[in-house]
Amino acid sequence: MDAIRFDMPLEEALTTQRAVRRLKPDPVDDALVLRLVELALKAPTGSNAQSWEWVVVKDRAVKAQLARRNRQAWSIYGWLGRRATRGDAKMQRLLDAVQWQAEHFEEVPVVVVACLRGVRPVFPPVAATSYYGSIFPSVQNLLLAARAAGLGAALITLPLWSTFSVRRILGLPWNVTPCAVIPLGWPVGKYGPTTRRPVGDVVSLDRYGNKPWKGRAAAGIA
Amino acid sequence: MDAIRFDMPLEEALTTQRAVRRLKPDPVDDALVLRLVELALKAPTGSNAQSWEWVVVKDRAVKAQLARRNRQAWSIYGWLGRRATRGDAKMQRLLDAVQWQAEHFEEVPVVVVACLRGVRPVFPPVAATSYYGSIFPSVQNLLLAARAAGLGAALITLPLWSTFSVRRILGLPWNVTPCAVIPLGWPVGKYGPTTRRPVGDVVSLDRYGNKPWKGRAAAGIA
Numbered sequence: 001m002d003a004i005r006f007d008m009p010l011e012e013a014l015t016t017q018r019a020v021r022r023l024k025p026d027p028v029d030d031a032l033v034l035r036l037v038e039l040a041l042k043a044p045t046g047s048n049a050q051s052w053e054w055v056v057v058k059d060r061a062v063k064a065q066l067a068r069r070n071r072q073a074w075s076i077y078g079w080l081g082r083r084a085t086r087g088d089a090k091m092q093r094l095l096d097a098v099q100w101q102a103e104h105f106e107e108v109p110v111v112v113v114a115c116l117r118g119v120r121p122v123f124p125p126v127a128a129t130s131y132y133g134s135i136f137p138s139v140q141n142l143l144l145a146a147r148a149a150g151l152g153a154a155l156i157t158l159p160l161w162s163t164f165s166v167r168r169i170l171g172l173p174w175n176v177t178p179c180a181v182i183p184l185g186w187p188v189g190k191y192g193p194t195t196r197r198p199v200g201d202v203v204s205l206d207r208y209g210n211k212p213w214k215g216r217a218a219a220g221i222a
Numbered sequence: 223m224d225a226i227r228f229d230m231p232l233e234e235a236l237t238t239q240r241a242v243r244r245l246k247p248d249p250v251d252d253a254l255v256l257r258l259v260e261l262a263l264k265a266p267t268g269s270n271a272q273s274w275e276w277v278v279v280k281d282r283a284v285k286a287q288l289a290r291r292n293r294q295a296w297s298i299y300g301w302l303g304r305r306a307t308r309g310d311a312k313m314q315r316l317l318d319a320v321q322w323q324a325e326h327f328e329e330v331p332v333v334v335v336a337c338l339r340g341v342r343p344v345f346p347p348v349a350a351t352s353y354y355g356s357i358f359p360s361v362q363n364l365l366l367a368a369r370a371a372g373l374g375a376a377l378i379t380l381p382l383w384s385t386f387s388v389r390r391i392l393g394l395p396w397n398v399t400p401c402a403v404i405p406l407g408w409p410v411g412k413y414g415p416t417t418r419r420p421v422g423d424v425v426s427l428d429r430y431g432n433k434p435w436k437g438r439a440a441a442g443i444a
Contacts (some may be wrong), residue, residue: 004440006233010370013232014261014363031394039236040423043362044377047303048316052424058248059428081269094270115430122344129401132351133379135367136358140265141236144366150230155266157355158375160348171430179351199260202274206281208337208393218226 010149016191017144020152021101023185028109032149033184035060037112039145051118052138053086055170055178057111065169066113066181067105074102077158101133101154101183108183113170114139115178135179142182152187155180179212226257230370238413239366242374243323245407247379250331254371255406259334261367265360268352273340274360277392277400279333287333287391289327289401292381296324299380323376323405330405335392336361337400357401364404376400 006013037054045051057063078099085091101108116135121127139155146153159181160166166178200213200221213221228235259276267273279285307313323330338357343349352443361377368375381403382388388400422435422443434441 007231009229010232010235011228014264031443034443038440041418042236054425062428126379130379133356133358136355137362140359140362157348159354163347196263199256203276206284206416218260220255222252
């Protein structure tokens with residue numbers, strides 16, 4: 001197999017990455033999946049510990065068990081979400097895609113589960129943020145690399161509502177925590193730009209609430 | 223000011239991004255910093271809530287207060303780290319850089335603090351991972367964009383050891399949690415490739431511990 005390259009300009013990858021949930025059942029090459037994880041490993045980790053573990057799930061029986069957990073969480077979350085966003089067409093479309101994913105989870109060709117070794121601290125807050133800060137930068141690398149490769153991907157956590165159950169399904173030891181699930185496959189639809197509030201609305205200068213750039217995009221700031 | 227572009231190929235940005243801690247005191251344009259945050263906002267968030275808040279610290283007095291918190295944590299962490307890695311030249315060099323940063327924190331031109339609105343759940347684990355999973359993908363976008371712009375950056379959490387204190391310094395409300403600190407500036411040294419274990423060592427297939435690609439890089443898998 002030829003070397004896989006990800007030559008898309010960074011800005012294009014960043015600005016067109018989005019959750020792609022409707023995926024074809026067509027297989028994805030192992031080498032491509034491994035390369036995505038390899039690029040994920042380039043992300044920073046606290047104290048450079050690199051204490052991650054990645055489980056690539058292709059076996060349909062294992063996917064079916066994760067799918068069941070996902071549907072259980074979706075049956076509550078989806079109902080709440082539909083109610084809370086009634087009349088919001090954009091959010092209803094997002095929930096349609098999440099529902100599609102829940103219904104077709106077993107058919108997704110590859111499901112990547114990103115895990116962390118080591119005890120998950122709940123206190124102080126800085127310990128928890130350092131812990132999760134050692135896995136989500138790498139998950140984002142994986143999502144960006146998937147986008148550049150034209151693979152559909154999304155970051156989800158619903159299947160993890162019972163870490164006890166997911167540990168049993170994947171054979172994870174007690175001290176390995178599943179943190180994120182990324183279903184991967186060739187997309188039915190396509191990637192495209194996302195919409196966000198103006199950056200000036202969420203940026204304070206020096207002190208929270210001091211928003212000199214309110215309502216403005218970066219391009220408008222000289 | 224001309225539009226700032228980040229045309230570096232994604233693969234180059236991913237593979238050469240690393241913590242750059244020795245920074246020049248030279249100023250960094252506000253427009254560039256805002257564009258980095260704007261690209262950070264393109265990352266996914268749980269339920270697309272986008273409940274982040276970013277504080278860009280340029281005021282020397284505020285930086286000095288964060289610097290003090292950072293040095294307090296470093297005085298313990300650095301001592302432990304030096305002891306634990308005695309004889310490991312690579313880790314000692316890493317700690318040298320962290321120490322340099324602790325000593326020069328006030329001189330860093332821009333310190334970005336990434337925060338999340340909403341109550342930080344400690345249980346169940348899936349709630350905590352969804353929470354932090356809504357800020358660290360965006361932090362990674364910011365680090366990659368900084369790399370493409372040639373700006374030095376690093377993801378640190380030491381200054382946050384007392385969230386109480388950081389809330390007071392930055393005027394954050396009780397329900398806004400500081401999650402990550404990113405000192406930004408033009409680098410004294412340069413970016414370069416990082417080393418990682420072979421991807422096959424950290425990837426299991428279908429079940430934890432089943433490692434068919436052990437010892438292999440993605441390039442060796444057909």
